[in-house]
Amino acid sequence: MMAMNNLHHGAGLTHQLLLALPFIMAIILYISAVLLSLQRQRPWHWHRSVFWIAGCLSAIAAVSGPLARRAVFDFEAHMAGHLLLGMLAPLLMVLGAPVTLMLRTLRPRSARRLSRLLRSWPVRVISDPLFASILNVGGLWLLYTTNLYSAMHGSNPLHALIHLHVFLAGYVFTAAIIYIDPTPHRASFVYRSGALIAALAAHGMLSKYIYAHPPAGVSAIQAESGGMLMYYGGDAVDVILICILCYQWYKRCRPRIPLSVSKPEGFPQN
Numbered sequence: 001m002m003a004m005n006n007l008h009h010g011a012g013l014t015h016q017l018l019l020a021l022p023f024i025m026a027i028i029l030y031i032s033a034v035l036l037s038l039q040r041q042r043p044w045h046w047h048r049s050v051f052w053i054a055g056c057l058s059a060i061a062a063v064s065g066p067l068a069r070r071a072v073f074d075f076e077a078h079m080a081g082h083l084l085l086g087m088l089a090p091l092l093m094v095l096g097a098p099v100t101l102m103l104r105t106l107r108p109r110s111a112r113r114l115s116r117l118l119r120s121w122p123v124r125v126i127s128d129p130l131f132a133s134i135l136n137v138g139g140l141w142l143l144y145t146t147n148l149y150s151a152m153h154g155s156n157p158l159h160a161l162i163h164l165h166v167f168l169a170g171y172v173f174t175a176a177i178i179y180i181d182p183t184p185h186r187a188s189f190v191y192r193s194g195a196l197i198a199a200l201a202a203h204g205m206l207s208k209y210i211y212a213h214p215p216a217g218v219s220a221i222q223a224e225s226g227g228m229l230m231y232y233g234g235d236a237v238d239v240i241l242i243c244i245l246c247y248q249w250y251k252r253c254r255p256r257i258p259l260s261v262s263k264p265e266g267f268p269q270n
Contacts, residue, residue, distance in 0.1 A: 015156050016064035019163060023056040023063075030056075030098065033105045042104055052096030059089035063163055072153055075215075075222035079229045085163060086136075087237040090170035099181035115184075124185040129176045129195035136173040137202040139165055144210055150217040173199065178244045189249045196245065200238055207231035 030052050037044050061067055062085035071078035099118070103111050117123060125131060143149055143162065152159045177196050179186060187195075211227030214220055 012156075015159070016068055019063035019068075019160060020060045023059045026093075027053055027056045030096065030101065033101050036105045037101065040105075044101065044104075048096050048101070051092045052098065055089045055092030055094075055096060058084045058092060059167060062089070075218045075226040076229055079226040080233070082140075082166060082230070083233045083237065086140075086166040086170035087234060089167065090174045091237060091241060093171060094174045094178065094180055097180050103182070115182075118182065119184045126172055127176050127183065127185055129173075129187050129192045130198075132169070132173040132176040133195045133199040133202075136169040137199050137206070139169050140203070141206055144206065144215045145213075147216050149215040153217075174241065177241060178248065189245070189252070192245065193249075196241070203234050203238075204231060207234065 030049065034044050034049055062081035067077055067081055067084075071081045099114075102114060106114065126135075143152075148158075148162070152162050175181065175183075176187075177192050207227045207230040209227075210230065211224050214223030218226070
């Protein structure tokens with residue numbers, strides 16, 4: 001009976017609801033901001049809203065429901081939740097451009113305060129692509145190469161804290177690589193590409209390490225399936241991230257075609 005209680009300790013209904021509540025509130029606040037923007041005759045791109053809601057739903061699926069309950073004893077399910085919470089949800093929510101929407105709907109004084117916060121040195125440090133990469137992938141190395149993974153299933157506060165870190169680190173990393181919202185401290189494309197490549201390499205190495213060295217309490221079979229899911233599932237999300245970054249780079253560097261081009265001498269006139 002104690003084993004069964006421990007099994008469900010980190011996946012109780014109340015605990016899952018508390019983890020899902022911030023994302024439910026995020027959907028409500030985002031939709032409210034969109035409606036307010038429309039009332040002020042400021043149209044908002046509908047696909048941004050779709051991205052945001054899809055990202056929040058991905059995060060909710062990772063922290064509550066069948067997948068979250070199974071993740072307590074199934075490492076492959078845990079890894080699927082990691083991909084949803086730490087990679088797919090942040091990518092979709094960043095594409096939702098929440099900061100841009102906030103700046104459009106906040107009162108002028110509040111918008112200026114938000115702008116000052118974005119220009120502050122703590123935000124500059126956290127949003128640095130290299131620092132964000134270390135925060136993101138480094139946290140995963142710490143989780144899966146120490147006893148932290150097994151300990152999180154015995155403590156609700158630790159379980160919630162790790163899930164919070166996985167999501168926030170993934171969001172900060174994604175926002176630092178692809179600039180969708182206004183970013184006062186912009187890094188070059190070369191620097192961001194280098195940070196992304198380093199993060200991809202570290203993430204791939206970690207998945208292979210998990211495959212060969214199962215975390216504490218994880219069987220070899222589950223470690224192999226979870227490591228493979230982390231490797232190939234992570235690559236699928238990373239390909240989208242790479243495509244977006246390359247497209248932004250292309251748009252910035254493509255040659256500008258003049259509106260009117262004078263015909264060369266000797267060209268037949270109409």
